[in-house]
Amino acid sequence: MLSPAQASALLVALGAAGVTAQTQNLWGQCGGIGWSGPTTCASGSYCFHQNDWYYQCIPGAGPTTAAPAQPTTTLISTTKAPTYSSSTAAAPSPTTSVPSAGGGGVCPNVPTSLGASVSTLPDPFTFAGGQKVINRADWTCRQAEIKALFEKYELGTLPAKPTVSASYSGSTLSITASTGGKSISFSVTINKPSGSGPFPAIINYGSYGASIPVPSGVATILFNNDDIAAQQDGSSRGKGKFYDLYGSSHSAGALTAWAWGVSRIIDALELTKSQTNIDPTRIGVTGCSRNGKGAFVAGAFEPRIALTLPQESGAGGAGCWRLANWQNSNGYNVQDAKEIVGENVWFSPNFNSYVNNVNQLPFDHHLLASLVAPRGLYIMENPDFEWLGKISTYGCMGAARKNYQALGALEAFGYSQVGGHNHCSFPGAQSSELNAFVSKYLLGNSGTTTGVFRTDQNLNFNIESWCPWTVPSL
Structure with a gap:
């Protein structure tokens, strides 16, 4: 007996087989998880992998005119998040030249470790250290902090201008x-x-x-x-x-x-x-x-x-x-x-x-x-x-x-x-x-x-x- 995943894959394959004579128009979908429509693009376009759920016909001559095989998803797991210390390479602290009433005259340093877990959306108007944003100067500091945190934990460091x-x-x-x-x-x-x-x-x-x-x-x-x-x-x-x-x-x-x-x-x-x-x-x-x-x-x-x-x-x-x-x-x-x-x-x-x-x-x-x-x-x-x-x-x-x-x-x-x-x-x-x-x-x-x-x-x-x-x- 086929597993649910195998049955789903078979249905996708059978659906695709039934439309092989069709071509998809420019900008139309041509593949992706669960897709059973056309996988060949009109002349002058090719099937581009936007992501695992969506392939799209875009202008140009790509590596192929048909959608790649249905992708599988790999999940990256971890049992423990790393901790950061003062010796850990991290995004630089924001400038300290911006006056900030809430921050005591200078921007607070970017924290070197994670704070408490938050299940709702984090407060834009509170610094990581708990200080409140109360004026535009504080907001400038908070933006610098947010940018540094994005660089450190998600996006990677943006280099200085060459x-x-x-x-x-x-x-x-x-x-x-x-x-x-x-x-x-x-x-x-x-x-x-x-x-x-x-x-x-x-x-x-x-x-x-x-x-x-x-x-x-x-x-x-x-x-x-x-x-x-x-x-x-x-x-x-x-x-x-x-x-x-x-x-x-x-x-x-x-x-x-x-x-x-x-x-x-x-x-x-x-x-x-x-x-x-x-x-x-x-x-x-x-x-x-x-x-x-x-x-x-x-x-x-x-x-x-x-x-x-x-x-x-x-x-x-x-x-x-x-x-x-x-x-x-x-x-x-x-x-x-x-x-x-x-x-x-x-x-x-x-x-x-x-x-x-x-x-x-x-x-x-x-x-x-x-x-x-x-x-x-x-x-x-x-x-x-x-x-x-x-x-x-x-x-x-x-x-x-x-x-x-x-x-x-x-x-x-x-x-x-x-x-x-x-x-x-x-x-x-x-x-x-x-x-x-x-x-x-x-x-x-x-x-x-x-x-x-x-x-x-x-x-x-x-x-x-x-x-x-x-x-x-x-």
Whole structure:
């Protein structure tokens, strides 16, 4: 007798066999766990592994036009989380030059060990040492602390700025970064609108073009993030130009390496402003799915980004680890921390030690959004794909919105969950929202109305029960 897993695999195989004569359209699904539809993409596109649940037809000539075999999931387990002492290499403490009333005049040091386990979402407005955030100077210190904690326990260390040089020819911006006697070079393609400029620009993760409609008057910069840090599977660890420069054992996961690459693009734009005719003070960043996670981290780590536009980033992006676990314990099938570290190398290897008990982490991804605040942030999610975590992203970003509330900047925050479309295809129902955010934060139309928090689902979820803390007015 077949086991349930074998029976499920057989049904998937039989379903796929029945549609071999069909081809999937561009941007359509072509594989993934439980998928029984077409696995061959239309001419001019190939089946790209977004994650174990979703393969998508994207433009280009990839390694294959059919979906790879159905993946298996490897869970990384641990029996004890490591402890950190003062001698342990860790992310540097935040600057001590920022005055802080709540912190006694300077920013408190980043703790060298984990605090108490917290089952609800950690308080954005309380330092790890227990001090309260009571003013904007405190908030600056708290952001520095949050960033250091993300680097230490989940994302890996973001290196200091290297020496950067750049040149521009045609539509190609060539960038060289040098440090420690080593150099790497990469390039991006800039597609500019008609007009005199200087133009704002959106950096798009992926060299095949943006999956959101870029409004008129805005340039697009195509960033081949895979060139900076590979992300094929677990064997990609330490591969890519970032690791050629800093060493294959560097703690940064791919998401941090890509954020580093975005920062180097902005460095280069600052150096070549008169040649590119791009305004480096009006930069947005976007990407979808795995690249949406990357865009979110870039917006969090790079303060020169004016507008962050993650699309369907799910777990590891707009979703909170604690909420994903809660969903799975209540019968959902959501990508969580245990699964995601076995799938790919987006996170630091340091994170592996915490995925079986995410409650011990001193942060969750509502605090990733706090690193963007109060800059523009518009998050697009799709509830039709359960593994993305329609509740975990909604609840997580509902908590994140409180960061903007404290700063009196609710108009700069947007979360929009709209179904009825393919993964990484853009629904028309979000067009007016996207255009409004781009108009205000990239095109400079200050009178534009922004700020949105909505879902087209009946989620019946109480955000407040996960946020047992008081929102101050900073």
